[in-house]
Amino acid sequence: MKPIFADAAAIENAVKLLRQGRLVAFPTETVYGLGADAANPDAVRRIFQAKGRPTDHPLIVHIASVDSLTDWAQAVPDAALKLAAHFWPGPLALILNKKPDVSPVVTGGQNTVGLRVPDHPVALSLLRAFGGGIAAPSANRFCRISPTQARHVEEELGSAVDLILDGGACQVGVESTIVDLSGTRPKLLRPGYITQFDIEAVLQTELLVVSSQTEPTNPSELRAPGMMAVHYAPITVAMLCPTDRLPEIIQTLNFRNKKVGILAYSLKQAENSLTLLIHMPKQADDYAQALYASLRDLDSLQLDIILVEQPPETAAWRAINDRLGKATSASQ
Structure with a gap:
C-alpha cells in the first residue's frame, strides 16, 4: 500500500475504511500508528494479525479530546484530569479502569484501558471526523523498529494496511510516556518525551517507577505496550x-x-x-x-x-x- 498525502479527501476515505472494519495507518507526534475502530473487536483483531502481535498485549485507544475519557473509563480520577489538562493533546497515555463494555480484545484481557489524545493535526482531524476511539499501536511488526515516516509503514506492513496517511516525519520520534492511574498510586510504566519529573510536578506526588528492562512475569501486570525485554529492535544484531x-x-x-x-x-x-x-x-x-x-x-x-x-x-x-x-x- 502506497502512502497518500493526508488531505481532507484522504481523511474522509480513512473514516469510511475504519467504519468498514479496515486498517488505517496514520501519523502521530510520536510514531505512526496502525489504527482500527476500537469499538469493533473484529477490526481490532486485524491489528494483531497484521503486526504478529500476541493478543494479550493491550492497545492504546486514541481519542479526540478529554471529553471522550468517560466513553472508555469506568471512572476518571482527578489525577487523570490534571495530567490531561497539562499534557493533552500530547505524548502521554493514561491507564484507567475500563468500562464493562470496552472489548477485552482492545485491552489484552485486562480490566484497564490505555487512552491518549495525540498532538498531530492529521491524527486529530481523523479522530474528530471518525467520532470514536481508534485503537492504534505502532505500525510495524511486533517488537521491531517503530515507524516515524509513512514509507516505513509501507516497507514494514505493505498490503496488510488498507490505507497509509502520510503526514510527514514524526516530531517526537519515540513512543508516548505511559502512566498507570488504575491503582492507589500512580505508576510510570514507560518513559517518554514527558518525563517522570514533569508528571510528578503536576500531580505533586512521587510516581512508582516500573523497571523498563524487566519483563512482567504475571500477565496481569502487562498493562501497557512496550513492556517486553526486547522491543523496538532491528533485525541486525x-x-x-x-x-x-x-x-x-x-x-x-x-x-x-x-x-x-x-x-x-x-x-x-x-x-x-x-x-x-x-x-x-x-x-x-x-x-x-x-x-x-x-x-x-x-x-x-x-x-x-x-x-x-x-x-x-x-x-x-x-x-x-x-x-x-x-x-x-x-x-x-
Whole structure:
C-alpha cells in the first residue's frame, strides 16, 4: 500500500475504511500508528494479525479530546484530569479502569484501558471526523523498529494496511510516556518525551517507577505496550557501547572484516570502507526524532552488526536509553 498525502479527501476515505472494519495507518507526534475502530473487536483483531502481535498485549485507544475519557473509563480520577489538562493533546497515555463494555480484545484481557489524545493535526482531524476511539499501536511488526515516516509503514506492513496517511516525519520520534492511574498510586510504566519529573510536578506526588528492562512475569501486570525485554529492535544484531570503548570495539570488528554500522554523536568520521557512520544529534530531543529512522537505514544495509554509542544517562535521555536498552541485544 502506497502512502497518500493526508488531505481532507484522504481523511474522509480513512473514516469510511475504519467504519468498514479496515486498517488505517496514520501519523502521530510520536510514531505512526496502525489504527482500527476500537469499538469493533473484529477490526481490532486485524491489528494483531497484521503486526504478529500476541493478543494479550493491550492497545492504546486514541481519542479526540478529554471529553471522550468517560466513553472508555469506568471512572476518571482527578489525577487523570490534571495530567490531561497539562499534557493533552500530547505524548502521554493514561491507564484507567475500563468500562464493562470496552472489548477485552482492545485491552489484552485486562480490566484497564490505555487512552491518549495525540498532538498531530492529521491524527486529530481523523479522530474528530471518525467520532470514536481508534485503537492504534505502532505500525510495524511486533517488537521491531517503530515507524516515524509513512514509507516505513509501507516497507514494514505493505498490503496488510488498507490505507497509509502520510503526514510527514514524526516530531517526537519515540513512543508516548505511559502512566498507570488504575491503582492507589500512580505508576510510570514507560518513559517518554514527558518525563517522570514533569508528571510528578503536576500531580505533586512521587510516581512508582516500573523497571523498563524487566519483563512482567504475571500477565496481569502487562498493562501497557512496550513492556517486553526486547522491543523496538532491528533485525541486525545491535550493541550498545560506552563512548570510551567505542573505538576499540570498532577496531576489533574491522580486523575481523565485519561490516559495521554505527550510531554515534562523538565520532567525526568512519574508520574505513567496512564502517558506515550515522552522526547523531547531541541534543536529546533531536536524537529521539532521528533515532528510529537512523536505525532503519542501517538495518536495511545487510550489515554484520550495528553499534550504538551509549547516550548520557540523565533524565533528558531516559526514554532514549529505555528504547536502546530494548533494541540492543549483543554483549560487549
